[in-house]
Amino acid sequence: MDPKDSPTQPDRREFITKACALTAGAVAATVPAAAGLFVLLDPLGRKGGGGEPVRVAALEAIPDDGVPRKFSVLATRVDAWNRTPNVPIGAVYLRRAVGGTVQAFNVVCPHAGCFVDYVADAKHYLCPCHNSTFDTEGRIQDPKSPSPRGLDELATEVRDGAVWVKFQNYRAGAKEKLPA
Amino acid sequence: MNSLFNWIDQRTGARKLLHEVLFENVPGGARWRYVWGSTLVFCFTVQVITGLFLWLAYSPGSQTAWESVYFIQHQMTGGWFLRGLHHFTAQAMTVLLLLHLLQVVIDGAYKAPREINYWTGVLLLVLVLSLSLTGYLLPWDQKGFWATRVATNIAAITPVVGPALQQIVVGGADYGHHTLTRFFALHAGIIPGLIIAFIGLHVYLFRKHGLTPKEPRRKRDEPFWPRQVMCDAVACLAVLAVVLTLVLVNHGAPLGAPADASEQFSAARPEWYFLFLFQFLKYFPGGTEVWGAIVIPTVLLLLVGALPLLGRWKFGHRFNLGFLGAMLAGVALLTWLAVAEDRSKPEYVAAVKAADFEAERVLALAAAPSGIPTAGAVTLLRADPLVQGPKLFARNCASCHRYDGHDGLGLQPKDKQSASDLKGFASRPWLEGLLNPATVDSVNYMGGSKHKDGEMVKWVKENVPTFNASSKEQLKQALIALSAEAGLKSQKEADLRDVAIIGVGAKLLVSHDLGCIDCHTVLNKSDGGEAPDLTGFGSRQWLTAFISNPKHESFYGERNDRMPAFGADGRLTETEIGLIADWLRGEWYEPAAGGR
Known part of the structure; x- marks a missing residue:
């Protein structure tokens, strides 16, 4: 480039040209990026399912000595565009509590979301990931457990000899029980 | 701020790079005619950005x-x-490439x-x-599926390597999951990667040789x-404005009914900028397609690539201008011929209408509370009486029957x-026509069959x-009772x-006052007559049983005219008969008012 040829004197007109160039360029670049970001953030506006009572098991299927037993929860699974009725959407531990009521716990550990085991010999729930333990009532057993709260208890109802559970997943890692 | 920039500059040389980018010399000063390359880079950037975001939500698989x-x-x-932005920017890009x-x-x-730079440009065009x-x-969707099948079948006629090439591209003998994974990898990974590499080379060579100024130079040189x-940015904004207009007018990009290899789709056409090739192929009789599909287009493309070599000749530049002009005129003519031929063909117009209807219908079904099953949205259309009923009727029933005259x-x-004409079959108005002396022996009821001279007409x-x-009042009451047997959705309120x-x-139907029961079995009561059983007349059960076997003794028995036993003879499946019955009875999903 020959410096003599290039007008370097900044004047008012050049300022307007520069401003126009930058504005037009910025607008042109912003539109596709903004359109994409809107779609990217779409999941924030979607709520998780759950909360509807689901028939999980016959009352008879639960041991009457207070030992929990694991059951699948069958309901309509909504996965983006798909709706599939009557498929497993999660699992619960059911146990008979004192007074003939039924307790239900979501099998997912409130710490980081692993699937907890019930260890019959030790009479507690053990999370296989970070060793949190919960007693049969779902409370934190060992104070050193990393889980911030006890197992998530779900509302139950016994209707005509069957146990119905309001199945819900909760946010992992929080001290409070917040629906996911 | 400045010290931060200095820190970065010392480590990257950013200042020098920026200077090189911005202060490239523009011989003869800035001009609007130099904007085309920049608009193309802009379009490609839009495609990369929108494409990546679409990628976050797209799932390549047949279901x-x-x-x-x-x-x-x-x-x-x-x-x-x-x-819409992705779809219409792609179209804009094709036009801008040509410009x-x-x-x-x-x-x-x-x-x-600048020959090599020109060749990289031609390669970019092909990419x-x-x-x-x-x-x-x-x-x-149906349109993309069938149009692309044509394209890959054409690839298969390439001499020697064709069939193998097709199978590699399609990912097997037939279209399926692997066709999509392959096309997606090509579309979102391999081809864009090559384009980025060639744009790099193209821009490098452009910078090396500088801009080709349009003579005479009107002004002094100036930096980019x-x-x-500003000219480039305004041009990009103008392109964006055109694209945005198209996006808003069309509310995004079109989406047809889901692909179905078992459904005829006569509305299949390639994108408008490939229509000339589509039209060109029509002029090559069987056995010579390879000329129209492969040889001639390749020769023309090679000639486009040879322009720099031809340009050396004394009249080369004029020849090149003439050649390119003639080729573009040919492309325009072929495109126009393709469009004109389609417009004048009633079959094509009807096919497009049917395609639009199915595209609309599947949206209503997908938005229904039952949603889309994991087997895919195509199953929604296959199980829909409103879509399948008329097709099955046209194929199996319409050689004798009509539906509203068609x-x-x-x-x-x-x-x-x-x-008979079966529109509104078993409804009150339909039965009124049957029991009307003026119309019972018309072709819309019993006039066309041998029952014209039968007991009922008599x-x-x-x-x-x-x-x-x-x-007359009794006849009307009996008619209303018989029509209620059908349990038609359209008559629910009236019933x-x-x-x-x-x-x-109902009492009149089984009494001897009117005499229906003298011949027919009605409401499960019979006097031993042999005329068709009218218990549940027009209901789904009655209709499917009748279509399955009109020769059954509870229907026409030996006196059946020409109607085939569609079920008993295995001509139609139970599902297909059910779809016809549901369609005739007006039983199909309808979105709640106020919904989509």
Whole structure:
């Protein structure tokens, strides 16, 4: 480039040209990026399912000595565009509590979301990931457990000899029980 | 701020790079005619940005591709806009490529020493067209599916390597999951990667040789920044404005019904910029397609590539201008011929209408509370009486019957009508026509069959005209009761309202006052007559049983005219018969008012 040829004197007109160039360029670049970001953030506006009572098991299927037993929860699974009725959407531990009521716990550990085991010999729930333990009532057993709260208890109802559970997943890692 | 920039500059040389980018010399000053290359870079950038965001929601698979695109277009916030932007920018890019090519050739920018740069440009043109071709299939709708099948079948006629090439591209012998994974990898990974590499080379060579100035130079030289940058930015904004207009007018990009290899799709056409090739192929009789599809287009493309070499000749530049002009005129003519021929063909117009109807219908079904099953949205259309009923009727019933005077699909069958018109079958108005002496022996009821001279026609013609007011009232009540047997959706309210009349009518149906029971079995009561059993007349159960076997002794028995036993003879499956019955009865999903 020959410096003599290039007008370097900044004047008012050049300022307007520069401003126009930058504005037009910025607008042109912003539109596709903004359109994409809107779609990217779409999941924030979607709520998780759950909360509807689901028939999980016959009352008879639960041991009457207070030992929990694991059951699948069958309901309509909504996965983006798909709706599939009557498929497993999660699992619960059911146990008979004192007074003939039924307790239900979501099998997912409130710490980081692993699937907890019930260890019959030790009479507690053990999370296989970070060793949190919960007693049969779902409370934190060992104070050193990393889980911030006890197992998530779900509302139950016994209707005509069957146990119905309001199945819900909760946010992992929080001290409070917040629906996911 | 400045010290931060210094820190970065010392480590990267950013200042020098920026200076090089912005202060490239523009000989003869900034001009609008130099904007085309920049608009193309802009379009490609838009495609990369929108494409990556679409990628976040797209799922390549035969049961998920259409469904995920449907979800983007109709369920995700702003999804239609993003998709529309991607779709129409692709179209704008094709037009801009052509303009860029024209400008390069007219200005002689392909001549020495810029030959290699020109060739990278031609290669970029081919790569961008391949992006269009591969992208057209990804929504996995009928249009993209059938049009792309044609394209890959054409690839198969390439001498020697054709069939193997086709199988590699398609990912097997037939279209399926692997066709989509391959086309997607080509569309979103391999081809864009090559384009980025060639744009790099193209821009490097452009910078090396500098801009080809249009003579005579009108002004002094000036740097790229700011005036040429302003021209380029405004041009990009103008392109964006055109694209946005198209996006808003069309509410995103079109999405047809999901791909179905078992459904005829006569509306299949390639994108408008490939229509000339589509039209060109029509002129090559069987066995010579390879000339129209491969040889001639390749020769023409090679000639386009040879322009720099031809340009060396004394009259080369003029020849090149003439050649390119003639080729573009040919392309325009072929495109126009393709469009004109389609417009004048009633079959094509009807096929497009049917395609639009199915595209609309599947949206209603997908948005229904039952949603899309994991087997894919195509199963929704296959199980829909409103879509399948008319097709099955046209294929199996319309050679004798009619539906509202046509074959169910709105066309006139070749054969003359020789059996009843079944629109509104078993409804009150339909039965009124049957029991009317003026119409019972018309071709719309029993006039076309051998039952024209049967007992029923005789009874209506001899008795009904003699009825006094009270008998006429009784006949009406019986008719209402018989029609209620069908339980038609369209008469639900009337049947509920007329419960008392239906009660009276039911008694009349089985009494000897009117005499129905003298021949027919009605409401499970019989006097031993052999005429068709009218218990549940027009109900789904009655209708499917009748279509399955009209020769059954509870229907026409030996006296059946020509109607085949569609079920008993295995001509139609139980599901297909059910679809016809449901369609005739008006039983199909309808979105609640106020919904989509």
